[in-house]
Amino acid sequence: MGSTFDAVASIINEVCNIDRAKIHLESHAIDDLGIDSLDFLDIAFAIDKRFGIKMPIELWMQEINEGRASVGDYFVLSHLCRRIDELVAAKAA
């Protein structure tokens, strides 16, 4: 989780020019960091490329829109990093 968070924080810092010191595990990508959908597209590409995965963003958004998950379930960085770790583990399995 720690190294995943470091990588994700660096990506957010580079893509959105957000001060690295303001990016925390419990930061909400939208509410706290103000990341919009276009910037998140760039972040998603950088994460997919960095970890060799395909984050199922469409599925996540569907779950949020249908009330089966909250935005925070995917866009609080600790949760996002856990999902990334799960995807990396599933790919390696």
Added chain:
Amino acid sequence: MRLDTFQLIDHVEELLPAEGLIRCRATVPHSAGIFAGHFPGHPLMPGVLLAEAMAQTSGQLLLALNDFTRMVLLAEIRSAKFRRMVLPGTVLSVTGRLVHDGSGYAVTEGAITVDGQAVAESELRFRTLPFPSEETRAAMRDYARSVRR
């Protein structure tokens, strides 16, 4: 190339979805209203339309890959270079290469050559969304069929 309807691709010359590649032909018209202003007495194809030609070419590739299940919208021109001036009547070879097929988005590289000489390159990012209507989907599919013939 039909500037009035913003359909810049004339023909899909090569489409290799499994390899993530497409090559299209697009001929700049000899006359068009835009040349009155761009530029008076010195007509040149605007760079922004060259970028659009690369985007439409990649769009055809992405539509082929998703079998017209999702609409493809240009979201970002990450980078673009225009190396040569393009005159009316020029026949462009426009290529697209899939870099990454993400969830709800895609990244491609586009390029334009004329007689084998590099004219333009770009890195493009697209959103993919459900079609707003069956009519739009059918019209996009009909257009794709017309340029593949």
